[in-house]
Amino acid sequence: MTHRFHPTSLREYDIRGIVGETLGEADAYAIGRGFSTLVRRGGGTRVATGYDGRESSPVLEKALVKGLTEGGVSVVRVGLGPTPMLYYAEAVLEVDGGIMITGSHNPANYNGFKMVLFGRPFFGADIQGLGTMAENGDWDAAETPGDVADHDIVDRYVDRLLEGFDGGAFRIGWDAGNGAAGPVVEKLTAKLPGEHHLLYTDVDSRFPNHHPDPTEEKNLADLKVLVAEKSLDFGLAFDGDGDRIGAVDGEGRVVWGDQLLSILAEPVIADVPGCTIIADVKASQALYDRVAELGGHPLMWKTGHSLIKSKMKETGAPLAGEMSGHIFFAHDYYGYDDALYAAVRLIRAVSRIGKSLTQLRSDMPAMVNTPEMRFQVDDSRKFPVVREVLDRLAASGAEVNDTDGARVNTADGWWLLRASNTQDVLVARAEARDQAGLDRLMAQIDEQLALSGLERGPQAGH
Template sequence: MSHQFDSTVLREYDIRGIIGETLGPDDARAIGRGFATLLRRAGGSKVAVGYDGRTSSPMLEHALVEGLTASGCDVVRIGMGATPMLYYAEASAEDVHGGIQITGSHNPANYNGFKMVFQGRPFFGADIATLGELAAAGDWDDGVGAVEERDVLDAYVERMLTALDGIDETALADLRIGWDAGNGAAGPALEALTARLPGEHHLLFTEVDGNFPNHHPDPTVEENLAELRALVAEKNLDFGVAFDGDGDRIGAIDGEGRVVWGDQLLMIYAEDLLPRMPDATIIADVKASRALFDHVERHGGKPMMWKTGHSLIKSKMKEIGSPLAGEMSGHVFFADTYYGFDDALYAGVRLIAAAARLGKSVTELRGAMPAMVNTPEMRFQVDEARKFAAIAEVEERLANSDSQVDGTDGVRVTTEDGWWLLRASNTQDVLVARAESESEQGLARLMEQIDEQLALSGLERGEQAGH
């Protein structure tokens, strides 16, 4: 017995494909067999399995469990829920050594995939490649695993509420917040959570529906926040919080309807955390605003710029013991009094806690941030074989210039006008560009530099590629 995966499915941070075309039950079974084999060889024996609200998820879950048990691992089925609930099930139970969530994240409804954690660390990159090698060789252990079901929702909600420990209840009693679950997997947990939070809560689209009838569940795209913005305006709420399809990425708007982007949320969380943990290193990805890095320094922390990708950031946090990290894409990781994984529901509670402790509303905190002019994340198609080479050429050309260049992940160049970034996506055949300045004129000059570098490598900022 061996199995061949479609070449597009095993990716850098997770496994993802199109149901019926590149991904199906046989793939799920092979993932289970490979994961269980690696876990047993590393001394583990029990895996938690959860799944999101997509119509194809139950079928994949069934096959995955078959694969895991056929290679001798016991399985704890936690049922449908948000990805962070699966992470919680793995992190909080001493008898569980790994976890797999079946989820298509924020991809279109016909996609699905797998996010994995292995003995408390993210399972990605070389680990995922190994699953492909084991499958191709049929190099799987055999065994008979047992299956049990465990309801973790109440314990998970209870654990998230600890974020409000020590905060005066009266400071929270008048809160009025809007929440948009986007018909994603976080809906049931959000209902249970808000029922126990102080204040008044208005919920949108908590009914799990894998066809996403109301809007696409990606809170980093502004048009997907339209209903939440309307709700906040109509009911005059303090702020609004939105989730992606599997609940590990947060989006937010303040009381005036302004988006609070991923790096701006991190500014709020950092300002709240640093008085308690002075000198802490706070990590953000290379797409984050300079305002964030300055803000962390100003409040006594050490800012660190790191590579984009939730698995890469989680690994770096663990390595250096950082209590807080985040990405522009809305992944936020808390490891001060939580487990270090990305959990948008918990991040929502931490936003409430931060505003209460700082004695300022989210609207005030957002209003105090410097007004930067920046581009959205620009993504354009570049041949897979060409994308990393092009970035290397840019780096080489700039090495001899007086530009200030950071090569952590692609090329981030700082000039008097601000900064610009060019990097190759790890998951698609695209280059990503972004720039930020304090003025429109400065931004235009930065864009000229990007275009000039692309032209020197025979490329241009052509058709925008989707996610």
């Protein structure tokens, strides 16, 4: 038996596609067979599965479980919930891996699979390997199929989110965006002190109110209105599968991923002096400066949740984060990205620092920056263009960090150009102290693109 995945579905960090077009039940079954083979070859016997609120998720889960059990692996089904709940199950139950069925923040007709094997992220070459195994029919047969058990872990997960809670009582707005985090938000806020106002906690695969991606400001409009109308202290929002967080302060200003990280870092560095705090190459210079000022060691690393998790393990960093709202706590937690846990830690951090979130946001240095700009470029060109830019910058003696693409420091500030690992886009960002400086930085980006025969065309969506 062999199976061929659609070439676009095997991504850097997950397997993802359009249901019925580039992803279906046969793919789910093949993932189960391939993954069970890897689990058994590594001496394992059990895998946890979970799924988000998409219409296609239960059908895909059924096919996945069939593949896993026919491959001789037993399955623990934790059911509907956010991705971090599945990560939690993988960390605390006696299992050797975990698979989450989720389309994350993609449109409703998408779905996908995120995997963990033997406690580490399963990505890159691992995912390509599953494709090769399927194509060659390199699946181990099982004499006896694995069994299936259902395990309701939601309440235990919520209790773990609140373990050691020492935060005060705030008035908070919560927007679950009709994603898979909704039911957990309901249970969590019922146990937290303070006053909580909830939006869109019912799971609805059509996302009728707004798209569940808190990194796009337009998706925070309803939360801003709620915070303003009720005069709340701040508001929190989650993506479709609950592994990315967004926030607005009491004045309705967005507190971006790197700004949240600078607040979350303060109590962590106080507890672990001199510790490493990791952020991705898109993060503001203000964050790196703040971490250093607090006595931490700031480390700039590649964008991508699997890459960040691996770097945390390597360096022993207690905290890491990305501009995209992935926040990873290894300090008193498991080192994976959990937006619900980040929300609880934010409440605790604001309490401990002793200033309101609005004040903390106001205290941050005023920077003029662009959002993450993404523009279409042919897949075969995206990495070569970045290489050409790096070569020209090196020849000109520019101050460049090439951790992930080209991040260039100038007297005005910095600019970044990198190739996306998951899409046929180039990503650019720039940050300066004033608009004139930002304009000069943007001119440098445009100049480099022009020299490679490109222009900063229309914005590509996520």
